[in-house]
Amino acid sequence: MKEINLKGLNETIYYDECNNGLKVYMWVNKKVNSFYGTLSVKYGSIYNEFIVNNHKYKTPRGVAHFLEHVKFNEDKDTTAHDFFFKTGCDTNAFTTFHYTNYQVFGSEDAPKNVVHLLDFVQNDYFSKQIVNNEKGIIIEEANMGEDDPYTVMLFKHLDNIFNNYEHKYAITGKKDDIKAITLEDIKLVFNTFYHPENMFLVVTGNFNPYELMEEIKENQDNKKFKKYKNPKRVIKKESKEIAKEYEEININVTNRKIKIGIKVPKKTIKGYDDLHIRIMLQYLLMANFGQTSDFRDELLEKELINDFYFNREIFDDYVVITFTIDSKYKNEIIDLFNKKIDNLTLSKETFERMKKCLLASLILNYEDVEEVNSMIQSEILSYGDIIDNIKEIEENITYEDMLKFMKELDLSKRSILILNPIEEDK
């Protein structure tokens, strides 16, 4: 077992790997009562086309999410919920664009429960009846998404940003996609992607990492897996152009919302890895649009907005920056945001104050067992490994680095989505 010491943070991540390729990351906190185990499969909603041994497979959209639902069935009459109900644990799962995550959360006997997490996810029991029964449930879940204006807004926004990327489609799939999913589709993706080499386990909380690892290794050594097929996701070519630059739709919101999306090709900011892009963009956005920015304050004082928020996310070869603004005044707002985006600033004083917050953020990151678990997952998925010198990396970013980064950013490709309350439809 390897101990990864996080420099400057006084925290340790235990790391080990099973013979079948399953990677295990553990963070121990002896002061808490609980443990949280997550098994992540690097297979999400954007994998509906993939290649194995030069053969291209295409499955209906929504299969990853559908598989997540039916995966809890251990045989005809038993589900993983039955087991965890007996042991006093909570279990759940979710599917994102990039991965599927299965969880167990409890307060006693971490080894027994984590091993069962592995057992039910790696179990290959599926049946036609289970697939058919689940369709109604998933259709209702998709309907819930269609009733939620913020979910509709998100996918409409991504649809306008991307021409070809799969990220523009709902993770659940649409009703017709869900209806089209078959038992064969489920078996195909399970046999292709649900391999220990394509999974990783993260356990955080109060447990003995050596005892846990021994149980995990024994469990994995007793299972037989076929050779990993090493599937490759088909990534469609995506042009730097915005799919739709302007659109207005009527939706169940009570106040008008404006979404401004900026599509930044990563190749235009060469020399920066994904980690630096995320950190530096966050500084820049916080300084210009955050709670301490003059811009936000002025918009509030002039009564042009109720509020707004922003985020930045990396989608394969592109970075997407999104502003979601609650405002009646679409023309003024679009104009003001465009001007601000064209004239980003950063004072040394603001930058130094934000760096002061850094210390607190990094310390507080290691407090809650669920949050630590998610953070580890995120690092593995985004960077392939634990970043053991994050404090050093952040401390080493200078004001001059930030000014250089700002100059190189191409923020010219923008998409505007206006969401009007349905009443305006009349």
Place this chain on the structure above:
Amino acid sequence: MEYKKFDCNSYNIHTIKTDKFKTVRMEIIFSREVDKKEMPIFSFLSDLLTDCSKDYERRKDIAIRLEELYKATFYGTTSKVGNLFTISFIMDFIAPEYIKEKNYLENVVAFPFTILNHPRVKNNEFDLTNFNIVKRRMLENIVSIKESSDRYALVNSLDAMDNNSATAYKVLGTKEDIDNITPSKLYDYYHTLINSSNCDIFIIGNANMDEIANIIKDNFKNRVIKLKRPSLLVNNSVRKKPLVKEEKSKFIQSTLVMIYNIKGLDKKEKNIDFHVFNYILGSGGISSKLYQKLRNDNSLCYGVRSMYLKNDELLIIEVSLDNKNVLLAEKLIKKCIKEMQDGKYTEELVEDAKKNLIFSLKINSDNNVSVLSNYVFHIFDNLPLLEERCEMLKQVTKDNLIKCGKALNLNTIYVQKGSDNSEGN
């Protein structure tokens, strides 16, 4: 964890010292009896008071100061639990052991009182710019409930049950309530808040609690009145025949809400037994009766909620589904309740539910907000502390649960009808 109480005449400081958390949380809680007219005004006030002050004229200035205090957070919030209304000001900050800066603890603890003691007021009224910013935010929060099918259905179902009940009162009020608030009226209520409300300050975390209490005493003075704490209980009346109401909506899914009165249970049955009952019925997730019947056996829905409002003596079951399945769902919910009343479940299930609830309480003790909240209701309503509740849960029997079932009376069946353009399953 070490609990200590500091009696400061017109308010109390309750400290819970523990090295379990890296964050220290301080909640300044003003409490009053629920009053339909007052709640929106105090909600407005709690937002405005944390948006600006005499020394920090804009939210931006407060945000900068909080960043200087190592990314502390400070906000105001209001909530209603039964007949108790609370106006809370919450400060979360990193424990002093991690910060070397001189006077850090004093600066960070004093900060909320600097804000509360010195509002941004001129000529006996709040500054209009800040007032308008908060007003717009309040109005947006009030109307945005219509964007969420389940929240909207829940609010409307309680209105249908009895809009004169404190359970149905809205903490934020209505658009008209907000329009009637003026900067000067709000300043009058500021005095009511500070001088005529009960006040308790709770702190949890790893810090020198004696020092914190002294800092608070130095910064929070001149309060004069101490009132009797109101009872939390809301007496919702029972119907001989359930009210049935259906309303159209623009959502795709329909939402069915069934409200049951719970009458005749004693304190222990309400604090402990009914939680086990509800766990088996519906709050216990996918293994519960409601999930089994509605989701697993009949594929009617994605999820079903079973909410126990202890102080309102209500059980509320809510499910979103295709309109054509509403009647079947209603029938199945009634069937589940009947089975619970008749004790149609095994002793083993009861033991498993108890075990699960005990584990949940143990997990709650890993969260500073949950631990603090438990102490708040221990002080306000004699709710047993987490460890005691675990012991009490172990004693619950199937007979106790049957008694809980017998205490239920169906009050309201409310349907928020979907647009019906779904093709169904």
